[in-house]
Amino acid sequence: MTSALRIQKFNQLMQRRIRSVLLVSTPYDAFVIQEEGNLTEQIFLEYKALSLSSAPHVTHCATEQQALELLSRERFDLVLRVARLADTDLAEFGRRVKQVQPDLPVVVLGFDHAEMTRLRELVSRDAVDKIYLWSGDAKILLVIIKELEDRLNADRDIAVADLRIILVVEDSIRYYSAFLSVLYPELMKQSQSLFAEGSNRLDRLLRMRTRPKVLHATHFEEAAALYEKYRDNLLALVTDVGFPRGGQLDVEAGLALARRVRADIPDLPIVLQSAEERFAEPARALGLFVHKNSPSLLSEVRQFLTDYLGFGAFVFRLPSGEEVARAADVRELERCIACVPEESLRYHTSRNHVSNWLLARSEFDLAAKLRPQKVSDFSSIEEVRRYLLEELSHLRRSENAGTITDFSARAFDRESLFQRVGEGSLGGKARGLAFLNHLLTLNTDEGRLAGMRVCLPQTFVLTTDVFDGFLQENGIRPAHLDGRPDEEILARFQEARIPDGVRRGLEVMLEHLSGPLAVRSSSLLEDDMLHPLAGIYETVMIPNNDPDPAARLLDLERAVRRVFASTFMRNSRAYLSQVGSRPEEEKMAVVVQCLVGQRFGGRFYPHLSGVAQSYNYYPLPPLRSEDGVVQLALGLGRTVVEGGDCLRFCPRHPAMLPQFSSPQQTLDHAQKSFFALDLGRSRVGAEVELKDAVMRYELEAALEDGTLPLLASRYDAENDVIRDGPFGDGPWVLTFANILKHNSVTLAPALAALLELAERGMGTPVELEFACDLGDLGRRVPPDAPRREPVLYALQLRPFLAREMVKELSDRPSATGRVVCQSRRALGYGRSRIGDVVYVKPAAFQPAHNPRICREVSQLNERLLAEKRPYVLIGPGRWGSSDPWLGIPVQWADISGARIIVEASPEGYNVDPSQGTHFFHNLTSMRLGYLTIPPGARAGRDEEFVDWEWLQAAPACAETEHLRWVRLADGLIAELDGRHGSGRLSVPA
Structure with missing residues (x-):
């Protein structure tokens, strides 16, 4: 499942929330509960401590009559009734509440555990939904709300996302009030530690909705009914040993329930609790035994969640118990599975440990796929290993598709195409790329359009707060740069230091990125819907090939600083003044992209690059403006964006080339030179401009590289005709006939589809910068080597104000x-x-x-x-x-x-x-x-x-x-x- 679809699904969870609570109590009881602050504040603090949102608001009434009058006028999600009101009948009050609002839950909160038996006798389920004991800990308020929300949302959330259930069976009001006050906060804390593995903040917040739900039963029949209803989603059973069965106390009802569950689900984690030590041995035969009066109850609950429910690291062990490896997240799990001994892998896979661990991390689809698989279904344990590695790799690729992932220096994710460093804005250029990445994920068949693979190059964004921190730490004040020469501004920025945390992130990037890089601007105004600008700020391309990692880091830092400096240079100041903005209002993010292309000797460049627009200002009949236009060139896109000779064609009618209507026009207007990155021009420590590494070459260099014959035609002077392909001995003419006329690559249909997709998504005509690597097209590949297919890369997407x-x-x-x-x-x-x-x-x-x-x-x-x-x-x-x-x-x-x-x-x-x-x-x-x-x-x-x-x-x-x-x-x-x-x-x- 892709990240976009997962977020869409997770967003549908927990639709029924407790947002408003009516507290009915004497002023004194309200004072006791609110001794450390008002109740709304206490609940808010509990929510805040657990990073939960939407804490409910509490309204207090001193009498039942006031409460009923208020209920007749306003809607509430919960009535919380304190049990010490004088001259009242709890059951009668509950019935009257439900006459006003039939589905409104009524919960009773008692103060004295000696009253619990009397309260249980007075209260019937048709009047009061639950009774809890107040022991002075405000966590019980969180428990009341979350346990009720779990019950309200269980059926729908399981249907939507296949969530898991922890079934708790306990009849003692005192004990379940205490135990759930331990279980819920710990469950949420453990879930938060897991979901820190989410790809970004939104993913992490939404994953919190997928934590296991806790359903509580107080007698055998209720527990059995819940088990039968949710058995396919049961994550664990936590049960008392003795509780009512058939209306009578059965001191071994929990053992009977555990045996029934164990017979159906042999590997389900089961915890049995009792205050009597005599039940320890039969309980341990079925699962884990916890003594109710244990002073280490909290640590035992935490250990149960970590070791049995998969909330901790996955610890690979041999059957003897010896630890051989440990994985904190899915990436590390994949790495460990690739190398742990066969006997360890067999031990864990035969016990469904991998699927249980994935369930705790809300990877429900993969867990459900793995759970039915048996080791005996495979020919060998090595086949099991290959299968798991393939599934885990597919999981990471699909989850990262279309997602803005938070960059982690600790756990670099090579599979993620789009990663963010910082918490500020992405800027206009990066935002357009992120949106296009999202569109491609939702609207393409495995990343293909018109049969061609389409994607983004791997992209990293230093967000605008990195820029702000850079200016602040180095004492650079934008107002002081006004009117300064560009050279002075650049020198000031190159003397400045990039913040240490960001510098460490760049260092980690370079440990994993070995090819050339493009460092691009992405300001707040860049590619804005009202004033989309292009080419005003800097783009710097660096070879990134120095054998010294420190030299490569210095090159990247200098490129980033140059982009930062371009915010305040003459060209950008002139443009900003035209749109009524000031340089100090502008903020700069930086895009670091893997440069598209291949190495040809000492040069690096893509076979094709250009600009595609969904609206053509100058269509020649029968073409229409809405058919769009593409400018295409060999090599880096500077040929097109800086106004050099290139080929212009309509992506819907690529064979119609008015520009090449005659041999002479073809010779006059065809591209005669191209740009490439000179891999020998690293400028570490030099005063020469970084961007001088991009050089202009004559077409003879492309002939030497073997790229020209794939794209060019030959001029037959004797017959005054352009002949497609590399045949003959006349001059080479760059016509791209092999691509546009003979369809060796479906570039034109893919561009037409991509423009249509982007225009529909943006709601306005668009302009797209792109590059195309033809892979091994036209090249012999050794029989044992995989053939690289052509790939179309989107480099930039911006709105195009054609209609205006x-x-x-x-x-x-x-x-x-x-x-x-x-x-x-x-x-x-x-x-x-x-x-x-x-x-x-x-x-x-x-x-x-x-x-x-x-x-x-x-x-x-x-x-x-x-x-x-x-x-x-x-x-x-x-x-x-x-x-x-x-x-x-x-x-x-x-x-x-x-x-x-x-x-x-x-x-x-x-x-x-x-x-x-x-x-x-x-x-x-x-x-x-x-x-x-x-x-x-x-x-x-x-x-x-x-x-x-x-x-x-x-x-x-x-x-x-x-x-x-x-x-x-x-x-x-x-x-x-x-x-x-x-x-x-x-x-x-």
Whole structure:
């Protein structure tokens, strides 16, 4: 059973709770009970001591008449009646209560044990449900409530989750009041110690609902009826030796009951209790004997729960009793079973010790599966061992699936895909991943979509309280970082120390993680539903391959500190100011992920990576916007998210590639280089940036690695045709035809299904970053080696505000004056007046100058921000591309004052518009206007254009080598209608 299904099931337990108690007593008796504080407070303190929630509220009435009047107006869950009220008939009062509320339990609390016999005679079951003795210990209040809740919930909870029952048989009011006051708190404490093994706080809290229920009987017939009803769920029998049978005291009724149970269930733990030593020998023949007057009763109860009911460690012994191993939790049990001697394993499995131990830990399904199995059903004890190891491994995998597990340095869980260090927020990026992990668990067939395995890489999250602790311990105050250069901020953070507990956690991680790691930001605002941002904060990839563990730890610490520092750097400050937030309000979690890919010599990278969006802004018929779009590249995803050349396709129609409509277009637009992690560039102790370990390589390197032939085609120049596959001797062209056209891997259908699943779960269009390891595809594998299958990994999921960007105007754009810019591929909505325009002068533009243009844009942006003047930014290529040959490589801080961005290229500079890049994602999430103009379009000739002549004639406010800044007295009217893809900038009429 997966963790999500288990939590769903456990959440249905204990539905009937005692939340309000009506106490009926004289003021004096109420004072006695409340001597150390009011009753509600005492019950609350008992609950708090046992980490229980929802302590009931107590209302006091001094007379029965007051109580009955109150019952006629209000609902209560329990009436607690003190027995010393003068001139009252307890039975009559109970009947009158049940006339008002028929199902309301009535419990009598006596003060004097000498009165117990009289009380028993006065009270009948149709009037009073139970009698207890007050001995000065407030735990009896807990017992009354919990014993009643167990009885109310037993049938339903057993039906829902197959819970276990401890049957207690005792007729003495004095003794069962005392014994249950020992049993219940100890049972809860033991359960809490076990359920600390739960994967997270919610799992641990819900598992408390699965503790064994205690059902109490006072005579033989009642006990026999409960046994017959719950025998399949009986965990233990605790019985007095003598109690009523057939209306008469039978001094050996308990022995008779124990013999009956032992005949049916030979290995059931049985405890017999008596104040008479003469029953010790026959009792020990049936189970464990406990003397009622034992001064060590509490320790004996605790020992019984630990040794017989599986609440302690599993102690592996030889038949002689010699201990050979000890397991504190399921992981250790699996480890011990793998190595204990055969005779020890046979001893325990032949006595159902393993299933009993699992029952105590609420692993009901596996315990029920193991219990009927006999050692004789297997050919050898080694086959039993293999069977148990397989079942325990499956248990851990299924329980961890889709779960956020609390990281434990003491017991590292290699099977858990998603682990949390700390108790703060996961941050936006990690939250999206956790949600996707949850969706995949609930909605996939053993982790497969469209026949392809889909999952997350192993992920660890340092929550935001780690960030808070880091700042506090190192005396870093966010307000003091405002306006500081990035280099100074980074240096301050790299000098700081990560808290010792977190540092130890990182050290333990690295003991189990041998491959490269990606260290990513996950701030509170990142991937927020209203302003999802991307690429603003740092991602650092580290080789994690130094033979010195201390050096590897230092690398990881430096990466974490760099991500922390990026919270306060120039780019993030600029973005936060745009959304009305301050850096000191932002908190940073950090995601540490195993990097997806394989090692190829000194390089590490995935075969495929990219960005998939469930909404396509630029569909070409017959494609629809709702069909989505994918940008795909060889190697690390930086090619896509930073605006490099990659392949764009629709996941529902992967064979339709308008980008490759002719051989020449294919040659022009196909990916020509890729990113990979250089495993030789560890930067321990160096001043060089950690992220320099990610390098750009030409495709010849992929050919050398053997990855290119799996994905590329060859160009036949003689026939001017692209031939799929690695055949011929022409130039290699990265078309991914083997994947998209010939379906060697069902990548496109899997992405389409994943996008649909994520969009349905989030309730909004989504953007997904992914990577794909093709395993041993196209590779010969030795006959005795398992073949690794292709796996699609989800790296990040964020909302994509497509619908906001294509909202329709209340009416279509209206006629104004002269149109300065017009596009049929526009995003955004609304009308506004903007007085400033910054544009790249067409005559001065050269792609080689793009880095210089970037610096000029940044300088003008600073001036316009200082004047609080929003502006229109017009320029060629793909804004925000990290490849300077494809566009101007601005970062967000360089253009943060722009309100409308226009991509308008000269003729011959054919670059696909931004889509799938982090820059484009942030542009849409900020709801900025965005217009695309075809390369070389001219005013007066083409439907879409920029009127360069008009702009050139307008008076310049400032001019640089490549830019002109124009300020217009009346401004420009911007009208954007994203629903119809139209946008224009016009002079006011």
